[in-house]
Amino acid sequence: xxxxxxxxxxxxxxxxxxxxxxxxxxxxxxxxxxxxxxxxxxxxxxxxxxxxxxxxxxxxxxxxxxxxxxxxxxxxxxxxxxxxxxxxxxxxxxxxxxxxxxxxxxxxxxxxxxx
Amino acid sequence: xxxxxxxxxxxxxxxxxxxxxxxxxxxxxxxxxxxxxxxxxxxxxxxxxxxxxxxxxxxxxxxxxxxxxxxxxxxxxxxxxxxxxxxxxxxxxxxxxxxxxxxxxxxxxxxx
Numbered sequence: 001x002x003x004x005x006x007x008x009x010x011x012x013x014x015x016x017x018x019x020x021x022x023x024x025x026x027x028x029x030x031x032x033x034x035x036x037x038x039x040x041x042x043x044x045x046x047x048x049x050x051x052x053x054x055x056x057x058x059x060x061x062x063x064x065x066x067x068x069x070x071x072x073x074x075x076x077x078x079x080x081x082x083x084x085x086x087x088x089x090x091x092x093x094x095x096x097x098x099x100x101x102x103x104x105x106x107x108x109x110x111x112x113x114x115x
Numbered sequence: 116x117x118x119x120x121x122x123x124x125x126x127x128x129x130x131x132x133x134x135x136x137x138x139x140x141x142x143x144x145x146x147x148x149x150x151x152x153x154x155x156x157x158x159x160x161x162x163x164x165x166x167x168x169x170x171x172x173x174x175x176x177x178x179x180x181x182x183x184x185x186x187x188x189x190x191x192x193x194x195x196x197x198x199x200x201x202x203x204x205x206x207x208x209x210x211x212x213x214x215x216x217x218x219x220x221x222x223x224x225x226x227x
Contacts, residue, residue, distance in 0.1 A: 035158060037215065040208070042151060045158030056156060103124060103202055103220035104153060 004107035006091050012113045015081060021110045023074040023091030032074040033104070034066060035090040043090050049074060050096070081114045088112070118142050119207050121218035129226050134192040136221050138205030141186065145207040149215065150179060150190045153202045162203075163190070192223075200225045 004025045013019050023032065031050045035043035048056035049068040063085075065077040074091055088109045094102040120139045128134040136150075146167050151159035165172040165179045165188065172179050178191045192199055205218040 033158070042149075042161040043158055043215075048156060050156075058158075102155060103222060104159075104204075105219055106217045 004091055004093055004105050006089075006107040006110050008110060009108070010111045010113075012115065013078065013081065014115055015083070017081075018077070018079045020078065021076040021089055021091075021112075023076075023093075023107055024072055025093040025105070025107075026072055027093065027105070028071075028095075029093035029105070030071055030096050031094045031102075032068065033092040033094075034064075034074065034076050035092065036085075037088040037090055037109070039087075047076075078112075081112075083114050086112055086114045117218075119205055119216050119218040121203075121205050121221045123221050124219075125222040125224065127224040127226055128195050130197060131194045134190075134195045134199065134223055134225070136190040136192075136203050136205070136223065138188050138190075138218055139186060140188075140207050142207070142209070143183070143186065145209050147208040148179070148181060148188050149206045149208060150177075151204040151206060151217075153204060153220070159204055195225045197225050197227065199223060 007022045033048050034046040036046055037043040045058050046060045047066045052068045063080050067075040088111055090109045091107040092104045094104045118141050147164050149164040150162040152162045153159040163174050163177045163179050165181050170181050181188045202220045202222050204220045206215045208215045
């Protein structure tokens with residue numbers, strides 16, 4: 001299994017809603033990432049988990065809350081989002097996330113629309 | 116089903132020589148092709164792109180070539196420098212889908 005899966009594919013939510021994005025991989029990778037991608041722009045890194053511990057938080061607002069329940073799963077909890085948070089949210093994984101150069105596998109993304 | 120394929124997981128090139136990174140795609144409806152560079156523990160950084168109506172785009176040491184009939188593109192880096200050691204992602208963008216599809220990446224090592 002060489003896939004990163006993400007659910008849901010599409011999500012529409014109001015500014016007062018609470019929702020979660022889910023990401024899963026079964027490649028034995030120990031690093032997982034969340035990216036935000038606006039239209040026609042490259043992905044922007046949000047969070048990095050390495051060995052289930054949050055190692056990088058790129059100054060993301062607290063209305064985005066990541067969670068890594070185990071080495072295969074990564075969640076992104078959303079609460080009180082703003083319309084400008086509408087974007088494609090990409091999950092990725094890599095073998096260890098440590099030193100050295102690693103290939104990173106991307107999921108298909110969740111298209112989020114905040115109304 | 117992979118729409119964007121980078122068949123070489125890694126590549127080693129001597130410093131000063133040309134690095135050639137290859138990418139194949141299956142969907143003839145892509146509008147743009149992009150190359151990203153990624154260092155460890157960082158997000159991908161946009162490097163260079165090419166429109167599907169062109170066959171070459173050059174920016175400094177980086178040139179991307181597109182062969183639409185073969186559904187193949189390549190990134191040439193010349194001369195290769197130590198700082199070029201990174202993972203390079205090929206990606207394709209469709210205006211209709213508004214989505215960037217990434218390949219799995221090629222790790223480039225520049226040897227001293």
